[in-house]
Amino acid sequence: MQPNELLTHEEETTDVLSGHFSEIISGLGEDPNRDGLLKTPVRAAKAMQFFTQGYDMDAENILRSAMFAEDYSEMVIVKDIELYSLCEHHLLPFFGKAHVAYIPDGYIVGLSKIPRVIEVFSRRLQVQERLTDQILQSIQKTLNPLGVAVVIECQHMCMMMRGVQKQSSVTTTSAFTGAFKSERTRNEFLKLITSSLH
Numbered sequence: 090m091q092p093n094e095l096l097t098h099e100e101e102t103t104d105v106l107s108g109h110f111s112e113i114i115s116g117l118g119e120d121p122n123r124d125g126l127l128k129t130p131v132r133a134a135k136a137m138q139f140f141t142q143g144y145d146m147d148a149e150n151i152l153r154s155a156m157f158a159e160d161y162s163e164m165v166i167v168k169d170i171e172l173y174s175l176c177e178h179h180l181l182p183f184f185g186k187a188h189v190a191y192i193p194d195g196y197i198v199g200l201s202k203i204p205r206v207i208e209v210f211s212r213r214l215q216v217q218e219r220l221t222d223q224i225l226q227s228i229q230k231t232l233n234p235l236g237v238a239v240v241i242e243c244q245h246m247c248m249m250m251r252g253v254q255k256q257s258s259v260t261t262t263s264a265f266t267g268a269f270k271s272e273r274t275r276n277e278f279l280k281l282i283t284s285s286l287h
C-alpha cells in the first residue's frame with residue numbers, strides 16, 4: 090500500500106503545497122532544513138489552505154439553511170463584519186470590514202449567515218470588487234429580497250508593505266440591487282452604517 094492512500098484530499102494538498110513551500114524557502118536562499126524552518130513548509134501550506142477554504146463552501150446552501158418566512162419588510166443591516174482575504178495579484182492579505190443590508194420580501198435569514206457568506210467569498214484569491222459583487226449576488230439570488238446593499242472597506246498589504254507603500258489608504262467598494270438603487274434608500278443605509286448608534 091502506498092503511504093498516500095491513507096491521506097485525505099486535504100492532507101494530500103498539504104503535502105503537495107508544503108513541497109512547493111520548501112522550494113520557495115530554498116529559492117529565497119534559506120535552508121529549509123535548519124531547525125526553525127523544519128515545520129515551516131507544512132505550517133505555510135496549512136495557512137494557505139485556511140485562507141482559501143471558501144472554495145469548498147456554498148453560500149447559497151448556507152443562506153437556504155436558515156431562511157424563515159416573516160412579514161418584516163424594513164431594512165436589516167449587519168455592519169462592521171471583519172474580513173480577511175488574499176489579493177489575487179500578490180497573494181498578500183487585504184482586510185477590513187463589510188457592511189451588508191437587505192430589505193426582506195417574505196423571508197428573513199439567520200443573521201450569522203451573512204458573516205458566513207462573507208467568509209465563503211473572502212477565503213479565496215480575490216479582488217475587492219468581485220468579493221463585493223459575489224456577496225451581493227448570492228444574497229439577492231437566494232433570499233430574493235426587495236434589495237441588497239454591500240459596502241466593503243479594506244486595506245491592502247500589497248499597497249502597504251511593498252509597491253506604492255501607502256499605509257493609510259482605504260479602498261471602498263459598494264454594490265446595490267433593487268430598492269437600494271433609489272438614492273433615498275441607499276442614503277438611509279449609508280447613514281446607518283456610519284452611525285455609532287446602529
Ligand SMILES: Nc1nc2c(ncn2[C@@H]2O[C@H](COP(=O)(O)OP(=O)(O)OP(=O)(O)O)[C@@H](O)[C@H]2O)c(=O)[nH]1
Pocket residue numbers: 176177178215216217218245247248251252253
Ligand atoms: N482593482 C483592484 N486592484 C487590486 C486589488 N488588490 C490589488 N490590486 C492591484 O492590482 C494591481 C496589479 O498591478 P501590476 O502592475 O500588475 O502589479 P505590480 O507591478 O505589482 O503593481 P504595484 O502594486 O503598483 O507595484 C496593483 O495596482 C494592485 O494595487 C483589488 O482588490 N482590486
Ligand SMILES: [Zn+2]
Pocket residue numbers: 176177178179180181245247248
Ligand atoms: Zn495585491
